[in-house]
Amino acid sequence: MLYKRGTVWWYEFVIRGQRIRESTYSRSRSLARRAMDQRRRALEEGANGITRRPAPLLFSAAAREHLALKRLKWKPSTQRIEAKNVEHLIRGFARRLLFDITAGDVSKYQRQRRRDGASCGTINLEIATLRAILRRHRLWAALQPDIEALPRRDDVGKTLTLAEEARLLSACRASHSRLLYPAVVVTLNTGLRRGELLSLRWSQVDLAGLCLTVGASKSLAGRGRVIPLNATATAVLGAWASSFPERRPEHAVFPTERVGASGDSFSVYITGTDPNTPVRSLRAAWTSAKKVAMVSARWHDLRHTVCTRLLEAGLSLPLVGRILGWSPSTMVLMSHRYGHVDVLTQREAMSRLDRLAVPTTATTVLG
Structure with a gap:
């Protein structure tokens, strides 16, 4: 039933014993009639479990929608990776x-990306993004069993x-x-991840207490961990602190800086520093330094170097894992990756049984 209140049309009807009375916010009777019919139909479909199939959506549109919806929840680094x-x-x-x-399309995409030279890890990250997009539209479950x-x-x-x-180090200097x-x-003296390092604030660095506290981290185990500072790290951080x-x-411990150059010698000088904003990347400087030093290495290899040296110094994997902020699942992976380095520590642990057990000789065993 349609009726007027003042100059605006309202509708009223009963569905499953529930009276529905709502305004159409319109002065047009014909538009109010269509609004009432549409509202009644939607309620009847819902009452009978009828759901409308969403309009077909192109992947490109769904992908851009995914980025827009998640942008506020992601850190800037995650936004760049997902984009x-x-x-x-x-x-x-x-x-x-x-x-x-289809699953066949996904497999074809994986093969093509491999031919393009992308690493397996990179492709897996891309498929993870594809999974998030399809899962949002309830389409991933049917494909998942056939995708590896x-x-x-x-x-x-x-x-x-x-x-x-x-x-x-000479090239970096x-x-x-x-x-x-x-x-x-x-x-090289703490094993910090790149993100942990670049996000450091001076409040996290305790030069008097010879330690630093990690803030945001890739893993829950890494967040908030306290790392002791050795003499080298303390000296360098102390000298760096005196620059500010x-x-x-x-x-920020490593703030965003603008640099300029002048003169025939192309002397570099600082034109501005934003102490509140951590530097986003050191990629250009890092790449240049590696080229000068003739060293082929990723930034993450600095952390790998720390791990290897700690294990070679006799520290156990669990202790190294606590220093580096490994998650439990990563600990299992690293036990395989660095097992050959940890063998000396394992041998030392087993040799302790000799010192604790009752003396036994080969003659005694053989009778």
């Missing part, structure tokens, strides 16, 4: 409708030799970025 993943996925599925994507992650190498990693480290040298030295006499606890 890159979507960029590659759109090339493979741009004009496909979401419900037309590509095998990743668990032996990737390089330990720097002392000679390589010396060349690399001469870099146009004055942040690079202290950042590399601190990493007006620093505050909330300021």
Whole structure:
């Protein structure tokens, strides 16, 4: 039933004993009639368990919608990774409708990306983004049994030799970025992840107490852990702190800086520093330093070097894991990756049984 209140049309009807009385906010009787019919139909379909199939959606549109919805929840680094993943996925599925994507299409995409030279780890990250997009539209469950992650190498990693480290540090010290040298030295003496390092604030560094507290971290086990500072890390952080006499606890340890150059010698100088904003990346300076030092290594290899050296010094894997902030699942993986390094520690542990057991000789055993 339609009726008027003032100049606005209202409708009223009963469905399953429930009286529905709502305004159409319209002065048009014909529009009010359509609004009432649409409202009644929606309620009747819901009461009978009838759901409308969503309109077909192109993958490219769904992917961009995924980025827009998640942007506020992601850290800037995650936003960049996800945007890159979507960029590659759109090339493979741009004009496909979401419900037309099959497990065969995903497998074909994986093979093509391998031919393009992408690593298995990178492809797995892209498929994880694809999974999130399809799961949001309730389409992933049907594909999941037939899709497998590509095998990743668990032996990737390089330990720097002392000679390589010396060349690399020399090149970092001469870099146009004055942040690079202290950042590399601190990493080589704490094992911090790159994100943990670059997000450091001075409130997290206790030079008097010879320790630093990790803030945001990749793993729950890594967040909030306290890392003791050795003499090298303390000296470098102390010298670096003296470069910022007006620093505050909330300021970034490695702030964003703008640099310029002048003169025939192309002398570099600092044109501005934003102490509240951590530097986003040291990639350009790092790449240049590696080239000068003739060292082939990733930034993560600095952390790999720390791990290997700690194990070679006799520390157990669990202790190294606590220092580096490994999650329980990562601990299992690392026990396989670094098992050959930890063998000396294991041998020492087993030798302790000799000192604790009743003396026994081969003659006694053989009778």
